[in-house]
Amino acid sequence: MASLPGASASRRGLSPTAVGVLFALPWLIGFLVFQLYPIAAAAYYSFTEFSLFDDPVWIGLDNYRDLLQDERFFKSLYNTAYMTVIGVPLGLAFALICALALNTPSRLQPLYRAIVYLPTVVPIVAATYLWRWLLNSQYGYVNQVIGWFGLYQPLWQEDPFWTKPALLIMGLWLVGATTIIYLAALKEVPRSYYEAAEIDGANAWSTFWNITWPAISPVTLFQLVIGVIGSLQYFTQAYLFAQERLNQGGGGPKDSLLMYGMYVFQNAFQYLDMGYASALAWILFLISLAVTAVILGFATRWVHYEGD
Amino acid sequence: MAAIVPATPAIPPRKRPSLRKLTVIAVRELAPILVTLLFLFPFIVMISTSFKSPDETFSIPPRIWSDHWIIDNYRRVFEVMPFWRYVGNTLLLSILAVIGTLFSCPLVAYSLAKIPWKLRGPLFLLIISTMMLPPQVTMIPIYLLWNETPLMGTWWPLIIPNFLGSAFSIFLLRQFFRGIPNDLLDAARIDGASEARIYWGIVLPLAKPALATVGLFAFVGTWTDFLNPLIYLNDPELYTLSIGLYNFFSEHGVEWGPLMAACVIFSIPLVVVFIVAQRHFIEGISLTGLK
Numbered sequence: 001m002a003s004l005p006g007a008s009a010s011r012r013g014l015s016p017t018a019v020g021v022l023f024a025l026p027w028l029i030g031f032l033v034f035q036l037y038p039i040a041a042a043a044y045y046s047f048t049e050f051s052l053f054d055d056p057v058w059i060g061l062d063n064y065r066d067l068l069q070d071e072r073f074f075k076s077l078y079n080t081a082y083m084t085v086i087g088v089p090l091g092l093a094f095a096l097i098c099a100l101a102l103n104t105p106s107r108l109q110p111l112y113r114a115i116v117y118l119p120t121v122v123p124i125v126a127a128t129y130l131w132r133w134l135l136n137s138q139y140g141y142v143n144q145v146i147g148w149f150g151l152y153q154p155l156w157q158e159d160p161f162w163t164k165p166a167l168l169i170m171g172l173w174l175v176g177a178t179t180i181i182y183l184a185a186l187k188e189v190p191r192s193y194y195e196a197a198e199i200d201g202a203n204a205w206s207t208f209w210n211i212t213w214p215a216i217s218p219v220t221l222f223q224l225v226i227g228v229i230g231s232l233q234y235f236t237q238a239y240l241f242a243q244e245r246l247n248q249g250g251g252g253p254k255d256s257l258l259m260y261g262m263y264v265f266q267n268a269f270q271y272l273d274m275g276y277a278s279a280l281a282w283i284l285f286l287i288s289l290a291v292t293a294v295i296l297g298f299a300t301r302w303v304h305y306e307g308d
Numbered sequence: 309m310a311a312i313v314p315a316t317p318a319i320p321p322r323k324r325p326s327l328r329k330l331t332v333i334a335v336r337e338l339a340p341i342l343v344t345l346l347f348l349f350p351f352i353v354m355i356s357t358s359f360k361s362p363d364e365t366f367s368i369p370p371r372i373w374s375d376h377w378i379i380d381n382y383r384r385v386f387e388v389m390p391f392w393r394y395v396g397n398t399l400l401l402s403i404l405a406v407i408g409t410l411f412s413c414p415l416v417a418y419s420l421a422k423i424p425w426k427l428r429g430p431l432f433l434l435i436i437s438t439m440m441l442p443p444q445v446t447m448i449p450i451y452l453l454w455n456e457t458p459l460m461g462t463w464w465p466l467i468i469p470n471f472l473g474s475a476f477s478i479f480l481l482r483q484f485f486r487g488i489p490n491d492l493l494d495a496a497r498i499d500g501a502s503e504a505r506i507y508w509g510i511v512l513p514l515a516k517p518a519l520a521t522v523g524l525f526a527f528v529g530t531w532t533d534f535l536n537p538l539i540y541l542n543d544p545e546l547y548t549l550s551i552g553l554y555n556f557f558s559e560h561g562v563e564w565g566p567l568m569a570a571c572v573i574f575s576i577p578l579v580v581v582f583i584v585a586q587r588h589f590i591e592g593i594s595l596t597g598l599k
Contacts, residue, residue: 026471052452109340119350181593268451
């Protein structure tokens with residue numbers, strides 16, 4: 001690889017590989033220092049007792065053994081799974097419904113689209129505090145609207161059963177990016193398919209399931225992966241919902257808001273138990289790998305790429 | 309469901325539109341307005357609450373309209389915390405993030421998209437797969453690493469990583485760079501231009517729209533960041549707005565009016581940036597989401 005013949009060899013005689021590596025250098029350094037080393041170091045720390053002030057002491061599998069006895073570990077796993085299994089499909093469905101509603105030939109569409117996206121540029125801290133106000137059980141607007149219909153008005157921030165649904169509702173306000181992606185995907189579906197369906201007398205429902213849904217399935221898959229990955233690292237909204245002090249994330253009523261990412265944070269920065277926190281982090285790493293593999297593995301069953 | 313009915317006018321079977329057809333049209337026209345109002349409503353509450361006195365804020369039932377709009381909440385924002393300092397801190401960090409991102413990400417993206425070297429395929433996959441990595445996995449060793457340096461407690465741990473690229477921005481730029489015709493670059497190579505010269509003189513000027521998009525995302529990302537400032541900033545002098553907002557919480561409860569006023573001011577720069585540069589946001593999102 002000293003030099004390739006022809007136009008691709010650069011004037012100074014550097015091989016394309018050398019040039020390629022040079023250009024990629026910033027990321028390569030970042031990867032080694034801020035990703036590869038930390039993953040390896042977390043693996044090592046996870047086998048130690050390490051309180052930040054003392055040097056790490058090797059204790060073998062003790063941290064992992066302790067995990068199996070730790071109710072809060074399982075609670076945080078459950079809460080995160082709840083947000084993933086319910087929240088992600090719910091968000092996708094809502095984004096798709098919004099996209100379908102906005103997919104009209106209206107001249108105002110760019111305006112509609114901008115408004116739906118707008119919440120996602122609001123700082124997440126401001127957005128979360130706003131929703132704590134909207135979901136205030138006594139003075140909040142959400143419960144007022146629920147009251148108009150004579151339905152049960154939950155204690156969104158006090159009742160452990162309702163705290164996670166409160167986060168889900170807030171999440172629906174933040175589906176703008178997914179909506180825009182769906183909207184773009186809907187425009188790509190060839191119009192001739194719909195014309196054919198109309199000639200066949202298909203109704204809107206079967207047109208959706210037979211034409212629209214398969215055509216946008218690659219987008220759904222991609223958003224599903226992004227959504228699940230995002231959900232596994234769920235942190236800020238739950239932290240701010242359950243906040244007790246600035247640097248002390250509580251877990252909310254009965255730990256109902258204790259997400260996995262928050263539990264890692266608590267162990268590391270509140271209890272200063274870096275070894276135990278690292279064990280938690282490594283399990284999160286393995287879970288992310290497994291979940292991604294599973295989703296991609298299932299993908300071939302229901303995703304239709306054009307030309308299949 | 310009405311929205312998926314194709315917009316092309318079919319051959320009208322009757323002269324007068326049937327009731328059914330009128331309903332479809334009504335739903336199709338009303339649905340987007342309803343959806344938009346749903347997304348707009350929380351903004352209205354935020355703004356309305358920011359101009360209300362505590363008495364009116366805590367009214368049952370809650371009311372959007374007020375008979376006595378007040379400005380005091382905005383004054384209170386500046387009493388409760390060193391607001392301008394926090395705005396300055398947040399702005400400085402956001403601008404440095406943009407500079408760092410625009411320095412590092414296009415370089416890497418160029419290597420992936422336009423330099424014909426063997427390992428660029430695997431490298432691309434590696435970069436993509438790091439997007440799957442939750443920050444909580446690497447957070448602790450990175451913190452311990454900074455803890456070994458004198459930079460702990462300063463802004464540097466928040467600034468430096470931007471100069472080492474981010475997977476999402478690299479991905480977005482790489483998609484854009486691939487659209488630049490190779491003939492253009494090959495012609496320059498035949499003329500003896502170095503890769504650095506091609507990158508600086510041809511590719512970057514052509515990529516201005518994509519650079520704008522990536523820069524905007526970096527700005528918004530840093531302006532709104534919570535986790536990193538939470539971990540690394542201990543000195544209240546260095547706080548960003550995300551952290552500073554907590555000042556409105558106390559044992560006596562939350563000062564909702566002033567808090568909402570602060571949220572309005574905190575959000576305005578981003579809303580303005582978004583309105584001005586809407587095209588870049590929408591294109592950036594569509595570019596990353598579809599392919």
